[in-house]
Amino acid sequence: xxxxxxxxxxxxxxxxxxPRMPPANGDWAAIEHLCHLRDIEADGYNVRVAQxxxxxxxxxxxxxxxxxxxxxxxxxxxxxxxxxxFSAARA
Numbered sequence: 001x002x003x004x005x006x007x008x009x010x011x012x013x014x015x016x017x018x019p020r021m022p023p024a025n026g027d028w029a030a031i032e033h034l035c036h037l038r039d040i041e042a043d044g045y046n047v048r049v050a051q052x053x054x055x056x057x058x059x060x061x062x063x064x065x066x067x068x069x070x071x072x073x074x075x076x077x078x079x080x081x082x083x084x085x086f087s088a089a090r091a
Contacts, residue, residue, distance in 0.1 A: 007087035010034065019079040028069060034082045035074040041089035 019030040028036075040048055069075070 004091070007083060007090055010037070010086065011083055014079055014083065020075055028065070029075055031077060031079050031082065032069045032074040034079060034086060035072065035077055036069070038082050038086040038089060039072070041086060 014030060014034070017030060019034065022029040
């Protein structure tokens with residue numbers, strides 16, 4: 001899969017489900033994953049690596065992902081808009 005195909009594949013997967021509904025195991029909803037991917041692409045991987053290296057244990061970060069998703073209001077965001085932004089950042 002090329003860089004250009006990734007957003008298309010994500011869009012295909014989103015069409016098959018309700019992006020705001022979390023899976024039965026209580027994990028993030030698809031919209032939260034999509035927004036997280038968008039933010040990683042928008043920030044750039046070097047920014048994320050630098051953040052990891054600032055942690056005391058970079059392989060076992062103390063970041064609370066649920067709190068981050070709530071703080072950034074991922075679940076309230078529009079999936080189509082997040083997908084467009086992800087595609088633009090990926091390109």
